[in-house]
Amino acid sequence: MLEDSFVYSEYLLRKRLEYFLTTNKLNRNEIKEFIEFIRKESNVVIFGGMLRDLSLSDNKLFRSDIDLVVDSINQRELYKLIKKYNPIMNKFGGFRILLNKWKLDIWSLSNTWAINEGLVIGDNFTDLLKTSFFTWDAIIYEIPTKKFKYYDNYFKDLNSGFIDINLRSNPNPIGITIRTLRMLFMNKCKISFELLNYIIPYLKKMRPEDIVSFENKSFEKKILNKEKIELINKYIHEHVHSYIYEPFGLPELEPRLPWNFQSIKNANIA
Template structure:
């Protein structure tokens, strides 16, 4: 399945999976959404699920579900307490049920909005608060609509990942995500993301992202790179990746150096 060219294609893909598929996973997801989140009028699926369905459809979706709720912070906290949700990073909550891990936040408690980097009065304002442009889309659960700006799908089609909002409390985490996504999905970084990578992928950053990859990923591969400069060049320059692939041949089968598409969660 290819990158969606129109918003209605993304909507259809997600509609099918969430509301029409009769697989066990889809039925369980519908159940979790219904029993825990039906009380809120404005709930959106954000993050990896929307991005992956837009990029490659359900075969590329392997992540958990992230939700943002446009409701008072106290109301979301009360619901989280009633279902014994765990506290997650940066003011959110987590539940694990029926095979699904769901992280959820009140809109006003999400980091960039809470810290004043983005003013938010409605669900779609969340799309301006993500670090990556690839994550700047959401699916309104009740109204079954996909929301993003006019540049979102072009960014996916052109395979250019860029910074959407620069302030972040997770410099290392977003550096790690940038490196893995660019290599696994064979992307190019935009000018702002290229500067971010150049600034932070020094020797210390290289050591830290390799350690994070070994610790967090089921398929670590960054340890195969020899130095910060080699990894940095591979991430920043697609031509360098091709040259590396030619140079190493079959001796070094690195994700991101293959010519075909590679689908993996990040």
């Protein structure tokens, strides 16, 4: 059952997202214009990363790609619709669109990776919540209804900084491993025992230099370096020999504090 239990946290996300979609700052209007263009032919939702990032920080810091999913047209029809934007097929079944300022990835619902692979039945947009690897990415915003959908503990987990695996199968385990390391440093989070054990084999296969190189090719903002990777490997080794069933976080980082009403009231949405 999907609930809106943590109303202050959803309130903050809604406030930031609606501001993003209605302001012309930083060419954000081109996102709205693209979405309105797509809506003439299909329902559309925003999925995953943008909603996660706007939950955790304000609009001024958001520079990432935006993921969209449509449900009324198939992949071929979607390509015809967006052809004038010179779409590039991405490696996960969708299309990359480069606007003047912003980057978008857009999928037909049936061609999102987990649904196309038969791992999830894709009857409607709500099924997208079952397709993300990280629990923090299991959230959608329905453009026509302006409703969010997410799993029961979504905002509770964000507030406490706890990340778990939502759908274990994925086409890019190395990328998942790098993203997990980045979140440990950027978000001061704790990852589940299951997620920790997922990334350990890939950390063992890669040298710190390989991890840094992968991040440099995949992310504009650089977080990792050789010293940080060696440090995290040291802490993981200590953790699995001491608290093997406990969530893992970097011990020298202060714990995240949950939002409170005052912080939301005074939040910067720009």
